[in-house]
Amino acid sequence: xxxxxxxxxxxxxxxxxxxxxxxxxxxxxxxxxxxxxxxxxxxxxxxxxxxxxxxxxxxxxxxxxxxxxxxxxxxxxxxxxxxxxxxxxxxxxxxxxxxxxxxxxxxxxxxxxxxxxxxxxxxxxxxxxxxxxxxxxxxxxxxxxxxxxxxxxxxxxxxxxxxxxxxxxxxxxxxxxxxxxxxxxxxxxxxxxxxxxxxxxxxxxxxxxxxxxxxxxxxxxxxxxxxxxxxxxxxxxxxxxxxxxxxxxxxxxxxxxxxxxxxxxxxxxxxxxxxxxxxxxxxxxxxxxxxxxxxxxxxxxxxxxxxxxxxxxxxxxxxxxxxxxxxxxxxxxxxxxxxxxxxxxxxxxxxxxxxxxxxxxxxxxxxxxxxxxxxxxxxxxxxxxxxxxxxxxxxxxxxxxxxxxxxxxxxxxxxxxxxxxxxxxxxxxxxxxxxxxxxxxxxxxxxxxxxxxxxxxxxxxxxxxxxxxxxxxxxxxxxxxxxxxxxxxxxxxxxxxxxxxxxxxxxxxxxxxxxxxxxxxxxxxxxxxxxxxxxxxxxxxxxxxxxxxxxxxxxxxxxxxxxxxxxxxxxxxxxxxxxxxxxxxxxxxxxxxxxxxxxxxxxxxxxxxxxxxxxxxxxxxxxxxxxxxxxxxxxxxxxxxxxxxxxxxxxxxxxxxxxxxxxxxxxxxxxxxxxxxxxxxxxxxxxxxxxxxxxxxxxxxxxxxxxxxxxxxxxxxxxxxxxxxxxxxxxxxxxxxxxxxxxxxxx
Amino acid sequence: xxxxxxxxxxxxxxxxxxxxxxxxxxxxxxxxxxxxxxxxxxxxxxxxxxxxxxxxxxxxxxxxxxxxxxxxxxxxxxxxxxxxxxxxxxxxxxxxxxxxxxxxxxxxxxxxxxxxxxxxxxxxxxxxxxxxxxxxxxxxxxxxxxxxxxxx
Numbered sequence: 001x002x003x004x005x006x007x008x009x010x011x012x013x014x015x016x017x018x019x020x021x022x023x024x025x026x027x028x029x030x031x032x033x034x035x036x037x038x039x040x041x042x043x044x045x046x047x048x049x050x051x052x053x054x055x056x057x058x059x060x061x062x063x064x065x066x067x068x069x070x071x072x073x074x075x076x077x078x079x080x081x082x083x084x085x086x087x088x089x090x091x092x093x094x095x096x097x098x099x100x101x102x103x104x105x106x107x108x109x110x111x112x113x114x115x116x117x118x119x120x121x122x123x124x125x126x127x128x129x130x131x132x133x134x135x136x137x138x139x140x141x142x143x144x145x146x147x148x149x150x151x152x153x154x155x156x157x158x159x160x161x162x163x164x165x166x167x168x169x170x171x172x173x174x175x176x177x178x179x180x181x182x183x184x185x186x187x188x189x190x191x192x193x194x195x196x197x198x199x200x201x202x203x204x205x206x207x208x209x210x211x212x213x214x215x216x217x218x219x220x221x222x223x224x225x226x227x228x229x230x231x232x233x234x235x236x237x238x239x240x241x242x243x244x245x246x247x248x249x250x251x252x253x254x255x256x257x258x259x260x261x262x263x264x265x266x267x268x269x270x271x272x273x274x275x276x277x278x279x280x281x282x283x284x285x286x287x288x289x290x291x292x293x294x295x296x297x298x299x300x301x302x303x304x305x306x307x308x309x310x311x312x313x314x315x316x317x318x319x320x321x322x323x324x325x326x327x328x329x330x331x332x333x334x335x336x337x338x339x340x341x342x343x344x345x346x347x348x349x350x351x352x353x354x355x356x357x358x359x360x361x362x363x364x365x366x367x368x369x370x371x372x373x374x375x376x377x378x379x380x381x382x383x384x385x386x387x388x389x390x391x392x393x394x395x396x397x398x399x400x401x402x403x404x405x406x407x408x409x410x411x412x413x414x415x416x417x418x419x420x421x422x423x424x425x426x427x428x429x430x431x432x433x434x435x436x437x438x439x440x441x442x443x444x445x446x447x448x449x450x451x452x453x454x455x456x457x458x459x460x461x462x463x464x465x466x467x468x469x470x471x472x473x474x475x476x477x478x479x480x481x482x483x484x485x486x487x488x489x490x491x492x493x494x495x496x497x498x499x500x501x502x503x504x505x506x507x508x509x510x511x512x513x514x515x516x517x518x519x520x521x522x523x524x525x526x527x528x529x530x531x532x533x534x535x536x537x538x539x540x541x542x543x544x545x546x547x548x549x550x551x552x553x554x555x556x557x558x559x560x561x562x563x564x565x566x567x568x569x570x571x572x573x574x575x576x577x578x579x580x581x582x583x584x585x586x587x588x589x590x591x592x593x594x595x596x597x598x599x600x601x602x603x604x605x606x607x608x609x610x611x612x613x614x615x616x617x618x619x620x621x622x623x624x625x626x627x628x629x630x631x632x633x634x635x636x637x638x639x640x641x642x643x644x645x646x647x648x649x650x651x652x653x654x655x656x657x658x659x660x661x662x663x664x665x666x667x668x669x670x671x672x673x674x675x676x677x678x679x680x681x682x683x684x685x686x687x688x689x690x691x692x693x694x695x696x697x698x699x700x701x702x703x704x705x706x707x708x709x710x711x712x713x714x715x716x717x718x719x720x721x722x723x724x725x726x727x728x729x730x731x732x733x734x735x736x737x738x739x740x741x742x743x744x745x746x747x
Numbered sequence: 748x749x750x751x752x753x754x755x756x757x758x759x760x761x762x763x764x765x766x767x768x769x770x771x772x773x774x775x776x777x778x779x780x781x782x783x784x785x786x787x788x789x790x791x792x793x794x795x796x797x798x799x800x801x802x803x804x805x806x807x808x809x810x811x812x813x814x815x816x817x818x819x820x821x822x823x824x825x826x827x828x829x830x831x832x833x834x835x836x837x838x839x840x841x842x843x844x845x846x847x848x849x850x851x852x853x854x855x856x857x858x859x860x861x862x863x864x865x866x867x868x869x870x871x872x873x874x875x876x877x878x879x880x881x882x883x884x885x886x887x888x889x890x891x892x893x894x895x896x897x898x899x
Binding site for chain 1: 790793834882883
């Protein structure tokens with residue numbers, strides 16, 4: 001079955017604002033998300049999860065659950081047919097817990113039943129004998145405590161060896177002389193809480209056995225092929241017998257890089273020979289995916305009187321939670337961007353991620369750069385104040401430019417228009433303060449009607465953020481695309497494009513179609529379903545890479561097909577076809593030196609994108625309530641493939657950074673999540689979001705097809721520090737922790 | 748138990764378990780998955796439907812309570828096979844990204860414009876504050892509501 005029917009599209013070419021391919025089906029309700037799927041004879045799966053953050057498992061008694069009405073299967077770790085563990089970077093995560101559980105909500109057993117409520121009730125009859133252990137919960141103490149994993153996965157992995165317990169990765173970037181002094185120095189300590197992706201579509205999917213020992217899994221994911229490569233070994237069957245198909249994805253933001261129901265659904269489906277559907281509840285979704293790493297950051301910036309940075313020292317500590325997920329890459333990314341988009345010749349950056357029994361953390365939009373940008377930009381404001389310099393001017397004096405080097409020694413060879421982006425953002429006119437006598441909905445506290453303007457102070461802030469585009473440190477990152485050009489009975493040509501790039505809401509399907517139309521100069525472009533069954537890997541819809549990589553792959557496949565068509569005389573006979581697949585790779589990267597963190601070849605990152613933002617806030621300093629009034633931003637986007645979608649990414653990415661600044665935090669007590677609901681974990685609503693004035697800075701990236709760059713992450717990276725900068729301006733407080741709490745801004 | 752109700756102008760019967768929400772009955776019993784299941788606790792508005800003309804979260808109504816009532820879901824808002832103007836406006840303005848919030852927002856916007864044909868930005872803000880969107884930052888949703896209002 002196909003969840004995304006093949007359809008003909010009438011769209012523009014690269015550079016035009018065009019309606020999304022899926023906009024109408026999504027607006028009518030006919031678009032099939034992963035939670036909407038049904039199949040004949042379908043059962044419902046349910047996951048029993050650990051009520052402890054850390055405990056030994058002595059026994060699991062399934063006998064009573066098996067006799068419950070409607071139940072077809074109960075499975076535990078004993079029923080995992082192949083490898084017992086999986087993982088994105090290291091196979092450290094059990095398919096189902098055995099011996100011990102390491103986080104609150106860890107999957108322990110599975111039930112399949114006729115009705116979801118029957119499955120829930122049967123799961124409640126499972127008897128698990130736990131022996132609670134003292135959880136490791138403080139990231140600063142984790143490296144001195146008992147290891148929560150017997151193996152030390154990262155040792156001998158090409159990373160700097162750190163034999164301390166619970167260290168996932170410890171790295172150091174050493175540039176120049178980190179002991180050099182400046183005429184002025186500022187120090188700071190910063191903290192970030194755990195942010196959740198909070199995509200609206202819960203983890204869900206349908207696993208359908210093919211009757212021959214294989215499985216089709218329809219699921220919302222970010223990388224179909226890496227799901228397959230993790231699922232197959234745990235099922236103990238060849239990769240070819242696992243087919244992952246993209247079902248409609250209700251948002252992702254990094255939270256769907258790791259497996260959720262894929263393996264569990266497949267196990268139950270193969271065991272029962274029935275299709276099995278999983279739909280997590282919202283509460284379960286908070287346990288069903290990794291989160292943004294909480295962090296503690298110590299920073300010291302030294303500069304000369306003229307404002308030029310002479311040395312930056314930063315220590316970053318990240319809590320990876322119970323399993324590694326993509327923590328090693330987050331650790332490195334956080335280090336890479338610790339100095340911000342500024343030139344500095346001397347730096348010492350240490351970045352460490354530890355295992356704890358807190359919720360597992362991994363990819364979320366901004367991926368390490370969010371954490372370090374929050375600290376780096378606060379430091380730049382502090383430095384500007386110490387130097388009595390305008391904060392924008394200070395940033396301009398230090399702005400990285402092509403030819404400069406990053407702290408890793410990598411020379412900026414492509415596009416990175418830091419100064420232009422800063423100038424463009426700073427030039428957007430800031431609205432005049434509105435008089436206080438106004439509809440309360442436009443005051444801090446909103447319809448709560450808590451002030452008529454008394455105690456309200458206005459603040460204006462500025463920040464700059466940058467991040468890499470694409471996978472780094474030598475990862476062999478590629479995207480495949482396949483184009484089948486065929487002639488109908490009248491010899492009219494249609495191109496059917498296959499690419500497994502995950503459409504997660506960001507609009508990559510339009511990128512694919514617009515690229516094909518541009519290259520083939522035809523409107524007859526049809527998009528095939530995204531699946532592992534018909535095309536090689538597209539890589540992940542992550543790291544702001546998919547637009548670049550998908551357009552590169554589709555361009556290459558289209559050009560190959562065009563060449564072949566030319567060779568055949570420019571036409572195909574009715575029924576004839578050309579079917580070619582091509583692989584696209586971005587410029588090669590290389591690992592960093594494990595001891596110095598310096599590049600070992602030309603680059604460790606592929607390319608960069610930068611954004612600058614001004615934020616205006618109003619704070620009721622008597623009650624600690626905040627309203628973000630206005631945001632103006634300029635972003636380096638390379639070339640906007642679909643400008644309307646690019647503005648949408650900027651506005652939406654800004655909202656997620658605003659959420660981290662003001663309200664979003666997963667709260668834990670002794671490792672247990674205490675706010676796993678949208679009642680208690682708040683995300684921005686219409687009442688929280690200000691108007692966003694965005695300007696696109698289009699300087700083509702020389703190494704990318706059409707000069708494109710990724711656009712999804714920079715707005716999330718920059719908006720948190722921009723809003724914090726404005727809050728500091730309004731309150732005079734240091735505000736070194738996000739999300740900011742009312743107590744922090746009550747004067 | 749059996750319930751009988753009108754959904755999108757059609758008489759429908761469904762065999763339900765009494766503990767099921769209206770949202771579950773629509774999605775799993777009646778083949779109408781357009782109303783979405785983002786939180787199932789009345790916080791996100793993704794399952795917004797009209798029940799006897801009143802905007803409700805289908806996740807907070809028991810299926811059994813809907814017996815004998817009249818419902819309109821996102822699948823039923825198009826007019827004579829043509830898209831509703833609000834649907835057109837959402838698609839045109841880029842208000843749809845992942846789209847999971849879209850059905851609920853479309854029903855909520857139709858409800859708003861039925862009450863107030865030319866809402867101010869503050870009125871839009873308040874009326875749609877019960878509908879969470881994680882992708883767009885709401886800017887293009889405001890554009891969509893303004894465009895739909897201007898066309899009617």
